[in-house]
Amino acid sequence: MLERLKLAWVVARKDLLLEFRTRTAILSAVVFTALVLTVFNFGRDPTAVPTIDLAPSILWVTFTFAAMLALNRAFALELENHALEGLLVSPLSRTSLYWGKLIANLLFVTIVEAVGLPLFVLFFDVPVWHVLLPLVGVIALATVGFVAVGTLFSAMVIRTRFAELMLPVLVLPFLILPVAWAVQVTARLLAGRPLAEVAWWLRLLGAYDIVFVTLSTLLFPHTVDE
Amino acid sequence: MPETFPHNAGYMIAAYTVAAVILVAYALSLYRRTRGL
Amino acid sequence: MTLARKGRWTTLVGLVLLAAVYVRALAFTPIERTQGPAQKIYYIHVPAAIWTETAMILVGLASIFFLFLKDARLDSFAEASAEVGTAFATIVLTTGPIWGKPIWGTWWTWDARLTSTLFLFFLYIGYLLLRGAVADPGARARYAAVLGICGMVLVPFIHFSVYLFRTLHPMPIILKPSAPSLPGSMLATWGFSFAVFTVLYVGFVMQRYALARARQEVPHA
Numbered sequence: 001m002l003e004r005l006k007l008a009w010v011v012a013r014k015d016l017l018l019e020f021r022t023r024t025a026i027l028s029a030v031v032f033t034a035l036v037l038t039v040f041n042f043g044r045d046p047t048a049v050p051t052i053d054l055a056p057s058i059l060w061v062t063f064t065f066a067a068m069l070a071l072n073r074a075f076a077l078e079l080e081n082h083a084l085e086g087l088l089v090s091p092l093s094r095t096s097l098y099w100g101k102l103i104a105n106l107l108f109v110t111i112v113e114a115v116g117l118p119l120f121v122l123f124f125d126v127p128v129w130h131v132l133l134p135l136v137g138v139i140a141l142a143t144v145g146f147v148a149v150g151t152l153f154s155a156m157v158i159r160t161r162f163a164e165l166m167l168p169v170l171v172l173p174f175l176i177l178p179v180a181w182a183v184q185v186t187a188r189l190l191a192g193r194p195l196a197e198v199a200w201w202l203r204l205l206g207a208y209d210i211v212f213v214t215l216s217t218l219l220f221p222h223t224v225d226e
Numbered sequence: 227m228p229e230t231f232p233h234n235a236g237y238m239i240a241a242y243t244v245a246a247v248i249l250v251a252y253a254l255s256l257y258r259r260t261r262g263l
Numbered sequence: 264m265t266l267a268r269k270g271r272w273t274t275l276v277g278l279v280l281l282a283a284v285y286v287r288a289l290a291f292t293p294i295e296r297t298q299g300p301a302q303k304i305y306y307i308h309v310p311a312a313i314w315t316e317t318a319m320i321l322v323g324l325a326s327i328f329f330l331f332l333k334d335a336r337l338d339s340f341a342e343a344s345a346e347v348g349t350a351f352a353t354i355v356l357t358t359g360p361i362w363g364k365p366i367w368g369t370w371w372t373w374d375a376r377l378t379s380t381l382f383l384f385f386l387y388i389g390y391l392l393l394r395g396a397v398a399d400p401g402a403r404a405r406y407a408a409v410l411g412i413c414g415m416v417l418v419p420f421i422h423f424s425v426y427l428f429r430t431l432h433p434m435p436i437i438l439k440p441s442a443p444s445l446p447g448s449m450l451a452t453w454g455f456s457f458a459v460f461t462v463l464y465v466g467f468v469m470q471r472y473a474l475a476r477a478r479q480e481v482p483h484a
Contacts, residue, residue: 149413152409152413153410156393156406156409156410157396159397159399159402160393160396160397160406161396161398162396166392166393166396169388169389169392170389170392170393170410172385172389173382173385173386173389173414173417174413174417176382177382177417177420177421177424180424181424200427201427204420204423204424204427207420208420211416211420212413212416215412215413215416216413219330219409219412219413222330222405222406222408222409223405223406223409230296231294231295231296231297231298231299231300232298232299232301232365233299233300234298234299234300234301234365235299235300235301237300237301237304237361237362237364237365238289238300238301238303238304240361241301241304241307241308241357241358241361241362242285242288242289242303242304242307244354244357244358244361245307245311245354245357245358246281246285248350248353248354248357249278249281249350249354249463250278252347252350252467253274253278253467256270256271256274256467256470256471256474257271257274257470259470259474260267260270260271260470260473260474263265263266263267263268263473263474263477
């Protein structure tokens with residue numbers, strides 16, 4: 001198991017190194033996040049609807065857009081130089097390959113979210129300090145959930161026509177559910193509700209993560225093997 | 227009989243019609259596609 | 264008789280029986296006093312919803328067995344069940360709002376059944392699109408199976424979600440369209456309708472399965 005994790009980290013490192021050498025993808029995602037937040041700002045009338053009501057939805061729409069960008073590039077990189085075949089022929093286990101991709105994607109999305117959250121606080125003047133820890137927690141839980149499924153699906157869609165279009169379509173139901181829960185939790189956290197109220201959703205998110213990371217790990221070999 | 231219920235039979239007819247149309251259309255689609263099988 | 268022909272006959276029987284259900288529901292079942300005639304949409308809406316979900320579960324189960332056994336027939340069954348499930352989902356998503364408007368005053372409500380069916384519809388569309396987008400038949404079957412299993416596993420989460428949402432945001436319970444404690448005659452109509460939808464599911468799947476198998480025999484572009 002430890003061996004697998006170490007190998008996974010090797011895969012992740014490779015992806016991340018490639019990413020950071022060019023830096024284009026991460027920069028695009030960050031700029032895109034800032035753009036989305038700006039557009040949302042112009043689209044609302046603060047006198048009509050209090051920011052706090054819209055805030056959770058705005059935050060999560062922004063995060064999901066960023067996540068889709070991250071997932072799209074995940075395997076495209078491999079396909080470009082037939083690097084995927086090389087990885088598959090190597091003695092690398094499928095589990096390590098999936099986990100490596102998952103870790104790389106998670107780190108990528110986390111960086112974007114880490115930039116997006118402060119921007120969000122800045123643009124919308126939303127107080128988060130008092131709930132920062134649970135807020136980061138729910139962001140992490142939801143992100144793991146949909147990135148796990150997205151990583152699995154991105155392995156499939158790269159060999160389809162209209163790959164960039166297929167991924168969001170396929171991931172949609174698996175994305176909406178954890179994000180919907182996360183929005184509920186975020187709304188309650190920002191409104192200062194007691195943590196006990198959001199316990200159910202957090203448990204559901206946790207269960208979702210465990211189930212879908214496990215399932216994706218088990219199913220991943222079928223997306224790359226004959 | 228006292229007419230105490232709301233008069234929304236139009237919706238009922240609409241829904242029943244839509245469902246029938248979908249089922250018959252699908253049945254016809256399958257019929258055409260499996261002809262000769 | 265070939266499977267396709269048996270399927271056609273089964274479907275025909277189903278449609279004739281459906282007409283009987285219509286007559287019984289529209290003319291010989293009492294009108295519910297608070298909801299009025301629109302309540303009768305229930306007899307079509309609910310059986311369709313049950314089969315929409317069951318069809319998805321069957322897609323998931325067939326997918327699991329396919330990945331283990333590699334039997335192409337399982338893949339064909341999944342393909343068939345998914346398409347039929349989509350047709351039933353369309354019925355739920357159209358009759359639902361038509362029912363919702365007079366009863367709840369709004370075309371769309373995020374109630375348990377409609378929300379779940381909407382998710383199922385997205386899953387079905389994704390599944391069908393994926394099948395259409397993969398050229399290689401081996402890859403198509405495998406990828407579809409992966410998606411089918413994920414879809415099936417999502418279903419309990421959808422249910423939990425809706426349950427959570429409902430317990431915290433109770434729907435205005437003026438009427439309870441989703442929890443039937445139906446008196447005898449209405450229950451009988453509902454049961455009859457459910458049986459007919461079962462016959463229709465079987466008839467549709469038989470034909471669509473035959474079609475899928477035929478396409479496998481003669482791979483075409």
